[in-house]
Amino acid sequence: MKSTFISVFAVAAAFGGAASAQDRIAFEYWYGLGGYLGEVVAQTCDRFNESQDTYQITCVSQDGYATAVQNTIAAFRAGKHPTIVQSYDAGTADLMMSGEFYPVQQMMADFNIEIDWDNYFPGISNYYAASTGELISMPFNSSTPVMYYNIDDFAAAGIDTPPATWEAFEEALRALESAQPEKCNYGYAPSTWVDLEQFSMAHGIPVASKNNGYDGLDAEYVYNTTQHVKHMEDIKRWLDEGLLEIKTSQGGINSRDAFAQNQCSIYFGSIASHATVHASAVDGLNWDVAMIPVYEGFERTNTVVGGASLWVLSGKTEDEYRGAAEYLKFLATPEEEKFWVSNTGYIPVTKAAFEQLTAEGFYDNAPYKGREVAMKSLTYTDPTPLTRGIRLGGFIQARAEWVAEVEAALAGQKTMQEALDTAVARSNEVLRRFERTYRGKQLP
Amino acid sequence: MRRAYFKNNWIAALVVAPQLLIIFVFFYWPTTQALYWAFTFEQPWGGGNEWAGFENFRMILTDDRYWQSIRVSIVYAAGATILSMGMALILAVFADRQLRGYKYYRIGAIWPYAVAAPAVGLAFRFIFNPSAGIMSYVNAAFPGFWDPILNGDHALLMVIIAGAWKQVAYNFIFFLAGLQSIPRSLIEAGAMDGATVLRRMGDIQLPLLAPTFFFVLVINITDSFTDSFGIVDTMTGGGPARATNLMVYKIYVDGFQGLDYSGAAAQSIILMFLVIALTVIQFRYIERKVHYT
Numbered sequence: 114m115k116s117t118f119i120s121v122f123a124v125a126a127a128f129g130g131a132a133s134a135q136d137r138i139a140f141e142y143w144y145g146l147g148g149y150l151g152e153v154v155a156q157t158c159d160r161f162n163e164s165q166d167t168y169q170i171t172c173v174s175q176d177g178y179a180t181a182v183q184n185t186i187a188a189f190r191a192g193k194h195p196t197i198v199q200s201y202d203a204g205t206a207d208l209m210m211s212g213e214f215y216p217v218q219q220m221m222a223d224f225n226i227e228i229d230w231d232n233y234f235p236g237i238s239n240y241y242a243a244s245t246g247e248l249i250s251m252p253f254n255s256s257t258p259v260m261y262y263n264i265d266d267f268a269a270a271g272i273d274t275p276p277a278t279w280e281a282f283e284e285a286l287r288a289l290e291s292a293q294p295e296k297c298n299y300g301y302a303p304s305t306w307v308d309l310e311q312f313s314m315a316h317g318i319p320v321a322s323k324n325n326g327y328d329g330l331d332a333e334y335v336y337n338t339t340q341h342v343k344h345m346e347d348i349k350r351w352l353d354e355g356l357l358e359i360k361t362s363q364g365g366i367n368s369r370d371a372f373a374q375n376q377c378s379i380y381f382g383s384i385a386s387h388a389t390v391h392a393s394a395v396d397g398l399n400w401d402v403a404m405i406p407v408y409e410g411f412e413r414t415n416t417v418v419g420g421a422s423l424w425v426l427s428g429k430t431e432d433e434y435r436g437a438a439e440y441l442k443f444l445a446t447p448e449e450e451k452f453w454v455s456n457t458g459y460i461p462v463t464k465a466a467f468e469q470l471t472a473e474g475f476y477d478n479a480p481y482k483g484r485e486v487a488m489k490s491l492t493y494t495d496p497t498p499l500t501r502g503i504r505l506g507g508f509i510q511a512r513a514e515w516v517a518e519v520e521a522a523l524a525g526q527k528t529m530q531e532a533l534d535t536a537v538a539r540s541n542e543v544l545r546r547f548e549r550t551y552r553g554k555q556l557p
Numbered sequence: 558m559r560r561a562y563f564k565n566n567w568i569a570a571l572v573v574a575p576q577l578l579i580i581f582v583f584f585y586w587p588t589t590q591a592l593y594w595a596f597t598f599e600q601p602w603g604g605g606n607e608w609a610g611f612e613n614f615r616m617i618l619t620d621d622r623y624w625q626s627i628r629v630s631i632v633y634a635a636g637a638t639i640l641s642m643g644m645a646l647i648l649a650v651f652a653d654r655q656l657r658g659y660k661y662y663r664i665g666a667i668w669p670y671a672v673a674a675p676a677v678g679l680a681f682r683f684i685f686n687p688s689a690g691i692m693s694y695v696n697a698a699f700p701g702f703w704d705p706i707l708n709g710d711h712a713l714l715m716v717i718i719a720g721a722w723k724q725v726a727y728n729f730i731f732f733l734a735g736l737q738s739i740p741r742s743l744i745e746a747g748a749m750d751g752a753t754v755l756r757r758m759g760d761i762q763l764p765l766l767a768p769t770f771f772f773v774l775v776i777n778i779t780d781s782f783t784d785s786f787g788i789v790d791t792m793t794g795g796g797p798a799r800a801t802n803l804m805v806y807k808i809y810v811d812g813f814q815g816l817d818y819s820g821a822a823a824q825s826i827i828l829m830f831l832v833i834a835l836t837v838i839q840f841r842y843i844e845r846k847v848h849y850t
Contacts, residue, residue, distance in 0.1 A: 521798035
């Protein structure tokens with residue numbers, strides 16, 4: 114709400130201030146980020162409006178990615194949709210199949226705006242690109258998961274380097290447990306994004322056939338046959354042995370806050386939380402981040418992007434598209450990337466911005482130190498066919514199936530293998546339904 | 558009884574038109590739209606839809622998750638209705654007896670109805686929080702006694718209590734009004750004949766309260782099937798392991814989060830018929846036992 118208010122206020126100020134404001138070409142942008150991050154989005158809009166006097170962007174917070182997409186669809190069906198919408202990573206396939214967008218790479222070319230597309234990190238751009246490699250939506254707030262750990266707790270347990278393998282991770286858990294029997298070692302919340310998607314990326318193993326859906330709508334989930342099963346069985350075993358504790362919002366405190374409040378020694382989460390943990394950490398919390406572990410015997414591969422990208426929707430006028438193109442170009446400038454990255458925990462999406470920030474010593478000192486770990490994880494290898502991303506329809510539902518079944522297994526209602534088998538079978542039904550709904554259509 | 562009627566039908570039509578328009582726009586039109594989607598494969602962005610026949614219904618009715626959702630909804634409806642009506646009746650009887658300070662107490666008991674469901678959910682989420690809320694003291698004394706995060710039965714119980722609490726106020730208003738409309742002379746006559754408080758309640762007040770009781774029952778059951786969304790959304794998100802995945806919440810998750818418009822439309826059609834059927838059953842079999850004065 115607050116950010117909506119801010120942007121409305123900015124619009125009002127702009128109208129009152131400059132005489133030329135009324136001649137400006139107005140267009141709308143709906144974004145999903147809420148709270149503090151949403152306010153930073155609103156600031157980028159204000160900065161854009163101040164930077165030129167031809168276009169007027171109105172930014173509206175929808176407080177949540179899912180809500181942003183839902184409201185945009187409802188508005189689209191009524192012909193009142195915004196020009197730009199921020200949509201989350203997992204909704205990519207659904208939006209691609211809608212066909213109701215203006216591919217950003219083509220739009221930039223149509224308006225003669227030069228963007229060096231090779232400058233984007235492949236782990237980011239592949240997630241949002243068509244099969245031809247052309248970017249369909251504009252990478253924006255991007256993150257990847259890392260392991261947050263408490264340096265002091267690790268030192269007290271005799272661990273000097275963060276575990277790079279899950280085998281070492283288990284040893285670390287046991288060492289922590291004996292050093293601090295009362296404290297929560299690992300605050301865990303079931304997350305497909307960390308436990309399934311990024312885990313599979315880092316191990317170079319498939320989530321689904323057809324290269325995770327990139328090669329066709331007839332893909333099927335296969336994660337009940339991969340190393341993912343072993344990982345989830347380990348988590349269940351650690352829960353049973355008291356090595357990890359479940360920390361969810363429903364339980365009163367989520368795993369991130371449990372870590373920041375010094376209740377738990379380890380948590381896995383998005384690098385985007387780096388700033389939040391910094392701001393909310395109790396005094397004297399000595400912590401750092403590391404790449405997520407991989408099992409022994411696996412070659413580590415790159416993780417992929419999470420977060421959201423910006424979609425330009427169809428059915429708008431050329432003037433509005435030009436405004437949208439100018440805004441996206443504005444966001445892609447190194448100065449604006451730096452503004453965004455330094456005010457949030459997100460990572461730069463272009464190599465140029467990352468190199469510039471590194472050269473300026475951005476990552477050398479707190480509070481930004483450690484964020485380069487995410488870049489290392491994201492660029493660990495060049496993306497293989499299995500580590501481009503996820504391109505599966507109805508993926509939000511598939512995520513929910515996974516969570517529900519994993520919860521059942523963690524509660525001891527069934528074995529982890531049974532749970533994952535069921536989740537796969539049901540998620541496959543979602544895929545078949547998606548395929549049926551879009552019969553005769555192809556992924557772009 | 559005399560009936561008022563209009564000589565000119567045009568005026569009558571004009572007077573009811575706004576109401577009819579509202580019902581049409583907000584009820585009949587969305588319902589027919591949902592009915593249409595339920596028989597097609599609707600693409601979320603409106604890119605086209607294909608006739609599906611009964612495919613959506615077949616998919617839903619052969620899905621054990623859907624039957625599980627129906628079971629959970631029935632348990633929730635029964636639990637929340639019994640609990641909230643029972644509590645409301647007790648409170649109303651006491652308020653009716655005009656104990657000291659009953660006016661403040663009456664306002665206090667009505668007030669929770671004005672609280673939005675998500676706020677209720679948040680408040681109860683704190684109360685029932687196993688590690689930080691009030692229940693954490695119980696957990697400290699008996700470790701593992703209360704765990705709504707992993708234990709589905711605990712989570713469902715928690716949602717039922719929160720739902721019932723919110724509904725108590727509404728029921729209380731009706732019960733109190735019903736009790737106060739019972740002529741004092743009847744109760745006083747009973748008292749003079751030597752009937753005890755409980756006897757007067759059982760023989761005079763409760764039978765005369767039957768019409769109110771029936772009305773509140775119908776409203777409560779309908780409400781618990783259709784209006785439980787806010788509480789589930791804030792308290793459990795349908796989990797753990799779908800233990801609190803009420804039908805109305807499942808519609809939201811499948812339709813709005815999962816963008817499966819057709820599947821969700823078919824579910825809402827089924828829910829609509831279920832609620833209609835339940836109401837018809839109540840009118841046919843329970844209302845017979847109700848005597849209107």
